[in-house]
Amino acid sequence: MGMDLSYLEALMGGPAEETGSGAGGVWVAAVDSRGGFDAAVSASEREGQTRSHPYDDGILRLVGKARVVADALGTYVYLLWSGGDEAGAQTAIRAGADTVLLADGLPSLADLTAFFAERKPQVILFPRTRVGRTLGPGLAEKLGGGLCSFAADLAVDPIYQRVVAHQPVLDDAARQAVAIVASPAVIVMDTASLPAAFNEPWRTGKVEPLSVNWTGLQTDSVNWTVVEPERSKPPATLANAAVIVAAGMGLKNAAGFALAEKLAAALGGAVGGDLAALDAGWITEEQLIGLTGRSVAPQALLALGMDGDTSFFMATQDAGALVAVQPDPKAPIVPVADQNVIADPAAFAQALLAALER
Numbered sequence: 001m002g003m004d005l006s007y008l009e010a011l012m013g014g015p016a017e018e019t020g021s022g023a024g025g026v027w028v029a030a031v032d033s034r035g036g037f038d039a040a041v042s043a044s045e046r047e048g049q050t051r052s053h054p055y056d057d058g059i060l061r062l063v064g065k066a067r068v069v070a071d072a073l074g075t076y077v078y079l080l081w082s083g084g085d086e087a088g089a090q091t092a093i094r095a096g097a098d099t100v101l102l103a104d105g106l107p108s109l110a111d112l113t114a115f116f117a118e119r120k121p122q123v124i125l126f127p128r129t130r131v132g133r134t135l136g137p138g139l140a141e142k143l144g145g146g147l148c149s150f151a152a153d154l155a156v157d158p159i160y161q162r163v164v165a166h167q168p169v170l171d172d173a174a175r176q177a178v179a180i181v182a183s184p185a186v187i188v189m190d191t192a193s194l195p196a197a198f199n200e201p202w203r204t205g206k207v208e209p210l211s212v213n214w215t216g217l218q219t220d221s222v223n224w225t226v227v228e229p230e231r232s233k234p235p236a237t238l239a240n241a242a243v244i245v246a247a248g249m250g251l252k253n254a255a256g257f258a259l260a261e262k263l264a265a266a267l268g269g270a271v272g273g274d275l276a277a278l279d280a281g282w283i284t285e286e287q288l289i290g291l292t293g294r295s296v297a298p299q300a301l302l303a304l305g306m307d308g309d310t311s312f313f314m315a316t317q318d319a320g321a322l323v324a325v326q327p328d329p330k331a332p333i334v335p336v337a338d339q340n341v342i343a344d345p346a347a348f349a350q351a352l353l354a355a356l357e358r
Helices: 005-012 043-047 057-073 086-094 109-117 130-143 254-266 275-279 310-315 345-357
Strands: 026-030 077-082 099-106 123-127 146-151 153-156 163-169 174-180 185-189 206-215 243-247 270-273 300-304 322-326 339-342
Touching: 026 057, 026 130, 057 077, 057 086, 057 123, 057 153, 077 086, 086 099, 086 206, 109 130, 123 130, 130 146, 130 185, 146 163, 146 174, 163 185, 243 254, 254 270, 254 300, 254 345, 270 275, 300 345, 322 345
Parallel strands: 026 077, 026 123, 077 099, 099 206, 123 185, 146 185, 243 270, 243 300, 300 322, 322 339
Antiparallel strands: 153 163, 163 174
């Protein structure tokens, strides 16, 4: 049995006092005061939201998952809610929160680092929003914790009491389990994949206003204005591009990767990369090609400076033609590629760009 206060009160026949000063526990960070919307919320739904309702069903689902994890760890659930109110806090308590802390404004990374450093949480959960994807990885680094930047579900290892994140692979055809060893475990969750939120009126908890008004991120920077795309020619993405230029560490630096971007634009295609390119900061998670990223099926895939590995090969097996450009004739990608160019990938990209301009 977990540490839910309502269970304790039922067993004790009276109000239960929470021990400690809020240290430890499983935390949900709902710090986007414009709503914390995730991918499950449509543009039309965003338009109808106002600042007086800064939570959505995704946050409540995340609180419910935090409840399950906290019960397995024997600890409490805390919701840090920026822009929240008393009525919404009670809804979150019915969804599984033990304590809801209300703040104002959008925190910076330094704000959250200072906030959590003194509370020493076991787990911190962010929704997979723009703000969550920005703050989660940075917070894990600052606190010296473990990170899973994209998870669809969570579990707890019953033997070692470690949080295990379930990452979708191959467009969620399968999932891989990742045990997070370092503490705190910081996880960015796809809330659309979580079960429906709890709504249990018998749950009780605390609501604590915080005397903070964060101004680290400007609220106006989170803009939900809906702009209709040009219908005649949608932008090229990894999902729809006929040509994809995939970048690897053989391009050596950001200047080399810029050549891959220019080449993709010149060919009317999209640019992506492997985990090494993601770690180097050249691409975003949406541009990651691999088991934990996107599976692609373009007519032509140009791999610049990639040795190739199983993750990349499995995610590109439906590509029409794979052309590999790298200097090593014994690289793993050579026997897999339809065409190989044994050359410096940056020099090749420059030469091809010059030819296209002519």
